[in-house]
Amino acid sequence: MTIDLPLILDLLGVFFFAVSGSLLAARKGFDIVGSVLLGSMVGLGGGVVRDIVLNQGPPAAFSNQIYxxxxxxxALLVYFTVKNVKRSGRLLFMFDAGGLALFCVTGSLKALDAGMNPVACILLGVTTAVGGGILRDITANDVPKVFDPKDLYAIPAFVGAGLTTAMWHLEWLNLASGTAAAVVVFTLRMLSLRYGWHAPLAARSWAARRPRRG
Amino acid sequence: MTIDLPLILDLLGVFFFAVSGSLLAARKGFDIVGSVLLGSMVGLGGGVVRDIVLNQGPPAAFSNQIYxxxxxxxALLVYFTVKNVKRSGRLLFMFDAGGLALFCVTGSLKALDAGMNPVACILLGVTTAVGGGILRDITANDVPKVFDPKDLYAIPAFVGAGLTTAMWHLEWLNLASGTAAAVVVFTLRMLSLRYGWHAPLAARSWAARRPRRG
Amino acid sequence: MTIDLPLILDLLGVFFFAVSGSLLAARKGFDIVGSVLLGSMVGLGGGVVRDIVLNQGPPAAFSNQIYxxxxxxxALLVYFTVKNVKRSGRLLFMFDAGGLALFCVTGSLKALDAGMNPVACILLGVTTAVGGGILRDITANDVPKVFDPKDLYAIPAFVGAGLTTAMWHLEWLNLASGTAAAVVVFTLRMLSLRYGWHAPLAARSWAARRPRRG
Incomplete structure (x- = not known):
């Protein structure tokens, strides 16, 4: 592994999640400062939790200013380019999926580099990927996307974290294969949204009354 | 203290809290993946916060796969056995009380083993016990149970953490006495629910208009 | 820097934020235990996050009992003195502003003493100052004050953290100048509430339909 792959993909993941946060801030009528703060919470929150769990000094988001x-x-992109806030829902889903795809790869990678066991690496990859989005949605008083039963969210993240961990142990992981894993996650997530792929409900008996996508 | 007492009681506490999380997931119409995630957040969240505060390497929930x-x-238990999701409220309260009872004991114990002072041990026991439930209820967009003024929640946890810390210093703590402390906490919590025992409201002047259990 | 300045100002900040938490607990109808817990979450939450990020042993709130x-x-003050809970909104805003003002100063100071770079110190000061209030409002199921577009909240905190960091590097920081920085933050925050000073909305196109203070 080179040092640059995680950083480039990680910053791109931060950007995608931050756009989703700033878009939600715009939709909720927050101001530009709230947009920066919510974008930072989504983009940096999952990684801060991961770095605190790894317990190797202050989180990268605080010690490295490029984050x-x-x-x-x-926040600037959303401020200047979003024309119709009410129709930005699909955009929000796409950027959120991009962040999810990159963070399950880079989150696992950081845990692998820190010498954690494979199961813990997969878990930390998933935690990094879903953590920021949970913070975003809780803060804006929504039920987090990861709990929406009408599509798949955590399963693509598990696939991406599993692929990354497996490729790392096989020494197949590089910029191309890491990006490919992220593309797989993004595609799975978007297809699940498009075609309504979903997991069974939490209680089998509840299934008959499952809410359907209108 | 043997090594096994905390682990056994801790895993049982994780299980009880996880059932409460999976039950809430079922009630909210989440899917089976959301059930596993919410169960994990409730069951492991309080302990992860405790281990991060103790600052002794990665939290047990990530480093030890048995968690x-x-x-x-x-999640499997809830998926296969819950017949009537709408009537599962009382079950949720019982499993939540079981998790509360075990975590105030094991949380204090971990802090005692880490050499914290007695007051910090009681606080960390209470934090471990109420932390997971706060995460669960905030995520599902409810006001946390610990803030419900119609019964006692944090007080039984303080009693359990205090008993554990006192018995540890007197060298009376073992599997039997630790379990007894947890039983006291569980009983206090359930009796407060049954008989509506409650603490005074936060402002004395507010008391006349106190909401009563229907 | 003497050791006492941060501790005195920090404890005062904890008290101000704790009063805001206990007032919100009273407004929501929580009991006295919930009042202590919510006050503790607001007063100690931001500092616990800061100390965990700094990664220098257990957070002060757990290791030093004076916190x-x-x-x-x-909680006692609110219990005995608040006559009319419904009219306590303005009081809540004032104590919240006091906590914000003191925590952006003491939060930056702790990060400076821990040897972080200036940008990280400003960020940690702001995180300490806004973190507790976000926890308070999320827990009570409100949208956090920091995201209210009708006034300024994070900008005064940035000003205070920036002043503190600059004065520390110029060796001008002492009890008087630190207190002066906090007074500037408090004044900015209260003036923005009084006169409706606000930042632009998160999306420029949204501005025409900006909600106005009734």
């Missing part, structure tokens, strides 16, 4: 660039860029 | 068994078992 | 005094005092 501040993506949330600021995302 | 994954209870949330998976809880 | 428990302000939340208990705040």
């Amino acid at each position: 501040l660039v993506p949330p600021l860029a995302a | 994954l068994v209870p949330p998976l078992a809880a | 428990l005094v302000p939340p208990l005092a705040a």
Whole structure:
């Protein structure tokens, strides 16, 4: 592994999640400062939790100032380019999926580099990927996307974290294969949204009354 | 203290809390993946916060894979056995009380073993016990149970953490006395629910208009 | 820097935020235990997150028992003195502003003493100052004050953290200048509430339909 792959993919993941946060801030009528803060919470929150769990000094988001660039860029992008806030829902889903795809790869990678066992690496990859989005949705008083039963969210993240961990142990992981894993996750997530792929409900007996996508 | 007492009681506490999380997931119409995730957040969240505060390397929930068994078992149990989701409220309260009872004991114990002072041990026991439930209820967009003024929640946890800390210093703590402390907590919590025992409201002047259990 | 300045200002900040938490607990109809817990979450939450990020052993709130005094005092104060809970909204805003003002100063200071770079110190000051209030409002199921577009909240905190960091590097920081920075933050926050000073909305196109203060 080179040092650059995780950083480039990680910053791109921060940017995608930060756009989703700034879009939600715009939809909720927050101001530009709230947009930067919510974008930062989504983009940096999952990674901060991961770095705190790995317990290897202050989280990268605080010690490395380059991590501040993506949330600021995302807030500016949303401020200047979003024409119709009410119709930005699909865009929000796409950027959220991009962040999910990149973070399950880079989250696992950081845990692998820190010498955690394979199961813990997969878990930390998934935690990094879903953590920021949970923070975003809780803060804006929504039920987190990861709990929406009408599509798949955590399963693509598990697939991506599993692929990354397996490829790392086989020494197949590089910029191309890491990006490919992220593309697989993104595609799975978007297809599940498009075609309504979903997992069984939490209680089997509840299934008959399952809410359907209108 | 042997090593096994905390682990056995801790895993049982994780299981009880995870069942409460999976039950809430079922009630909210989440899918089976959301059930595993919410169960994991409730069952493992309080302990992860405790281990991060103790600052002794990665939290047990990530480094020891046996902690994954209870949330998976809880999600399967809820999936296969819950017949009537709408009537599962009382069950949820019982499993939540079981988790509360065990975690205030094991949480204090971990802090005592880490050499914290007695007051910090009681606080960490209470934090472990109420932390997971706060995460669960916030995520599902409910006001946390610990803030419900119609019964006692944090007080039984303080009693359990205090008993554990006192018995540890007197060298009376073992599997039997630890379990007894948990039984006291569980009983206090359930009796407060049954008979509506409650603490005074946060402002004295508010008391006249106190909401009563229907 | 003497050791006492941060501790005195920090304890005062904990007290102010704890009063805001206990007032919100009273407004929501929580009991006295919930009042202590919510006050503790607001008063101690931001600092616990800061200390975990700094990664220098257990957070001060757990290891130093004097941090428990302000939340208990705040809950008692609210219990005995608040006559009309419904009219306590303005009081809540004032104590919240006091906590914000003191925590952006003491939060930056702790990060400076821990040897972080200036940008990280400003960020940690702001995180400490806004973190507790976000926890408070999420827990009570409100949208956090920091995201209210009708006034300024994070910008005064940035100003205070920036002043503190600059004065520390110029060796101008002492009890008087630190207190002055906090007074500037408090004044900015209260003036923005009084006169409706606000930042632009998160999306420029949204501005025409900006909600106005009734």
